Amino acid sequence: MEAFKNQGLVNEYFEKSYGWAAFPKVGKAIVGVGGADGQVYVKNEKGEVEQVGKSKLALVSGGWSLGITYFSEIIFFENEEAFQRFINGNTFEFDEDATVHELHANKTDQVGDFGYQNGMATFVLPEKGEKADVSAQGQKFFYQALTV
Numbered sequence: 169m170e171a172f173k174n175q176g177l178v179n180e181y182f183e184k185s186y187g188w189a190a191f192p193k194v195g196k197a198i199v200g201v202g203g204a205d206g207q208v209y210v211k212n213e214k215g216e217v218e219q220v221g222k223s224k225l226a227l228v229s230g231g232w233s234l235g236i237t238y239f240s241e242i243i244f245f246e247n248e249e250a251f252q253r254f255i256n257g258n259t260f261e262f263d264e265d266a267t268v269h270e271l272h273a274n275k276t277d278q279v280g281d282f283g284y285q286n287g288m289a290t291f292v293l294p295e296k297g298e299k300a301d302v303s304a305q306g307q308k309f310f311y312q313a314l315t316v
Contacts, residue, residue: 171240171293172190172240172242172271172291172293175271175291175293177271177282178242178244178271178291181244181289182244185244185245185246185289186210186211186245186246186247186248186250186251187208187209187210187211187217187220187244187245187251188208188209188242188243188244188245189206189207189208189209189223189242189243189245189254189309190206190207190208190209190240190241190242191204191205191206191223191225191240191241191242192204192206192240193238193240194225194227194238194239194240194241194292194302195236195237195238196227196236196237196238196239196302197236201227201228202227202236203224203225203226203227204224204225204227204241205222205223205224205225206222206223206224206225206241207219207221207222207223208220208221208222208223208254208255208311210245210251219314220313220314221255221311221312221313221314222311222312222314223309223310223311223312224309224310225241225307225308225309226307226308226309226310227302227306227307227308228306228308237294237295238294238295239292239293239294239295239302240292240293240295241268241290241291241292241293241302242290242291243288243289243290244284244288244289244290244291245287245288246284246287246288246289247287249287250284250286250287250288253286253287254288254309254311255311255313258310258311258312259308259309259310259311260308260309260311261307261308261309262288262290262304262305262307263285263286263304264305265285266285266286266288266290266304266305267282267285267290267304268290268291268292268302268303268304269282269289269290269291269292270291270292270293270294270302271291271292271293290304
């Protein structure tokens with residue numbers, strides 16, 4: 169998720185969030201179907217980041233697009249309550265009012281105060297300057313805790 173860490177706009181989320189789910193390479197095909205594997209991280213009592221699980225993202229959206237689009241996605245959890253909503257029941261879908269914010273590669277001067285919606289802030293970063301054309305609706309996440 170180094171690409172996101174290079175975005176000045178989201179640095180504060182890495183510093184202040186309870187944790188995040190990161191999907192380094194999401195593919196969306198010609199018919200609006202796609203998916204990815206990701207990792208889920210939280211900060212422990214010492215403030216150190218540790219991986220606590222894995223997540224699969226299934227993406228279904230209406231309409232057609234040309235070819236395959238690739239992008240990275242990250243979901244920041246504002247607090248433990250938001251994190252628990254994401255992992256409880258092992259599946260999660262966004263509310264209908266959820267928003268995905270699209271960033272642009274190599275632009276560190278982007279501005280905005282996106283804030284959290286229902287305890288989560290979601291960002292996508294398209295590859296090669298493409299437009300990701302992704303909404304929160306149609307995304308379903310399947311969580312699996314790491315076993316020790």
